[in-house]
Amino acid sequence: DPVLLWFRQDLRLQDQPALHAAVEAGAVIPVYILDDETPGDWRIGGAQRWWLHHSLSSLAQSLKEKGSRLILRRGRAQAVLPDLLAETGARRIHAISHYEPWWREAEDALGDALCLHAGNHLAPIEHITTGAGQPYRIYSSFWRALQQFLPPEAPLAEPERIPGPDRWPASDALADWALLPTRPNWAKAFGDDWRPGEATALERAEDWAERVGSYEEARNLPTQAEGTSRLSPHLHFGEISPRQLYAQVSGATDADKFLKELAWRDFTDGVIRALPDYASRNGRPKYDALRWRTGEDAQADLKAWQTGCTGYPIVDAGMRQLWVSGWMHNRVRMITASFLVKHLLIDWRVGERWFWDCLVDADYGNNAVNWQWIAGTGIDANMFSRIMAPLSQSEKFGAGDYIRHWVPELAGLSDDAIHDPDAAGCRPADYPAKIIGHREGRERALAAARTLG
Numbered sequence: 001d002p003v004l005l006w007f008r009q010d011l012r013l014q015d016q017p018a019l020h021a022a023v024e025a026g027a028v029i030p031v032y033i034l035d036d037e038t039p040g041d042w043r044i045g046g047a048q049r050w051w052l053h054h055s056l057s058s059l060a061q062s063l064k065e066k067g068s069r070l071i072l073r074r075g076r077a078q079a080v081l082p083d084l085l086a087e088t089g090a091r092r093i094h095a096i097s098h099y100e101p102w103w104r105e106a107e108d109a110l111g112d113a114l115c116l117h118a119g120n121h122l123a124p125i126e127h128i129t130t131g132a133g134q135p136y137r138i139y140s141s142f143w144r145a146l147q148q149f150l151p152p153e154a155p156l157a158e159p160e161r162i163p164g165p166d167r168w169p170a171s172d173a174l175a176d177w178a179l180l181p182t183r184p185n186w187a188k189a190f191g192d193d194w195r196p197g198e199a200t201a202l203e204r205a206e207d208w209a210e211r212v213g214s215y216e217e218a219r220n221l222p223t224q225a226e227g228t229s230r231l232s233p234h235l236h237f238g239e240i241s242p243r244q245l246y247a248q249v250s251g252a253t254d255a256d257k258f259l260k261e262l263a264w265r266d267f268t269d270g271v272i273r274a275l276p277d278y279a280s281r282n283g284r285p286k287y288d289a290l291r292w293r294t295g296e297d298a299q300a301d302l303k304a305w306q307t308g309c310t311g312y313p314i315v316d317a318g319m320r321q322l323w324v325s326g327w328m329h330n331r332v333r334m335i336t337a338s339f340l341v342k343h344l345l346i347d348w349r350v351g352e353r354w355f356w357d358c359l360v361d362a363d364y365g366n367n368a369v370n371w372q373w374i375a376g377t378g379i380d381a382n383m384f385s386r387i388m389a390p391l392s393q394s395e396k397f398g399a400g401d402y403i404r405h406w407v408p409e410l411a412g413l414s415d416d417a418i419h420d421p422d423a424a425g426c427r428p429a430d431y432p433a434k435i436i437g438h439r440e441g442r443e444r445a446l447a448a449a450r451t452l453g
């Protein structure tokens with residue numbers, strides 16, 4: 001009998017344990033299902049649809065080179081897969097485990113036909129819990145506990161050939177899914193920064209292994225030079241596995257800091273595994289009573305934030321980078337997120353949704369855990385009252401050139417003036433004044449938190 005290989009966020013042939021198991025079992029029918037129903041509000045966002053299109057097209061090509069095909073279907077995974085089993089006479093489905101709640105819902109419905117394999121994490125996260133079986137709240141404790149599982153096993157090589165069935169089931173045409181934007185084509189610059197697919201992910205990882213030594217020093221500086229790996233969308237879509245990346249960099253000097261950041265992915269998936277609605281519910285229920293701003297003024301402020309017109313150069317540079325390239329530097333994600341939640345007193349979930357739609361690396365667990373951490377509403381120890389100062393952050397991390405690149409109105413300003421052109425008295429006429437003062441925003445946020453007691 002043939003077996004189904006169900007691709008999700010693991011679009012690769014190397015180190016693909018589900019593929020490996022499927023090939024051992026016999027003829028393989030690889031399938032990708034575009035499921036916009038089960039995830040509800042969390043269906044794949046706009047920027048990631050662009051990525052997905054290119055990644056699937058690259059995967060289909062690689063499968064073809066192995067004598068196989070990629071079957072595309074659309075609908076609820078838990079309905080499409082049983083239909084495919086009946087249609088092809090297959091009895092088993094091989095897949096890699098993922099922890100997003102909609103995947104788990106689909107997995108539960110598939111029952112015994114589904115055979116899950118680990119493959120998306122550095123370590124078996126279901127075993128990294130506190131003594132009481134709870135997820136770790138603090139990252140450093142999680143990281144300590146994860147060490148006992150390192151190094152991970154060596155990555156699997158890709159199979160030479162992938163045997164196919166006598167008769168292939170029908171497939172949708174990728175173009176019919178209309179994953180790419182048309183009018184307006186807001187993704188037109190994505191191709192300058194990104195080439196989705198396994199081959200590029202591997203090249204990027206090789207290249208990164210040469211530069212990983214400077215990570216600790218360079219990672220916090222938002223510049224156009226690449227101080228971080230920029231592997232996040234490749235990792236999200238599973239075009240490279242964490243253990244391949246581990247194998248790639250662990251021989252390099254000073255790779256520890258990077259591996260520690262890489263393990264954040266495992267941590268955030270551990271959180272959503274234990275708390276599936278963490279993306280929509282405050283980790284600390286106390287904050288359910290917080291009175292976020294929602295009126296017309298707040299809507300206008302939200303628009304200014306989304307379009308990069310807040311009058312805070314570092315915030316605007318980040319938000320424009322996000323819109324134009326589908327990605328934002330980590331330090332600037334922190335600054336822009338904090339600005340929305342604290343200075344504008346807008347619910348973190350509103351910002352989280354915007355990121356979900358705009359990021360090529362949008363990740364359910366990663367995005368939620370980071371937003372709740374910044375907001376101070378999460379299960380971790382961070383406080384709501386911790387408010388980042390965007391202007392001094394901008395200066396401290398030397399964001400001048402980054403701002404010049406993304407906010408051309410300010411390109412002519414000196415290093416001294418560019419972080420706060422209002423204060424320097426040289427704000428160009430075509431650049432907006434600050435939509436709220438730093439002290440004013442800070443005090444409003446603190447006052448709102450005080451009402452919670």
Ligand code: FAD
Binds near residue numbers: 219362363366374
């Ligand atoms: P590198 O610094 O090279 O790190 C390598 C990999 O480690 C990353 O690709 C990522 O998988 C992981 N990693 C690094 N830092 C973190 C972190 N703080 N939290 C979790 N994983 C991390 N990352 C996402 O992948 N998807 C998201 O949706 C996402 N949303 C975020 C929202 C906010 C408000 C903030 C503050 C951060 C968010 N991050 C998210 C985390 C982080 O900003 C990105 O992972 C990182 O910027 C990706 O760039 P890189 O691949 O060059 O990272």
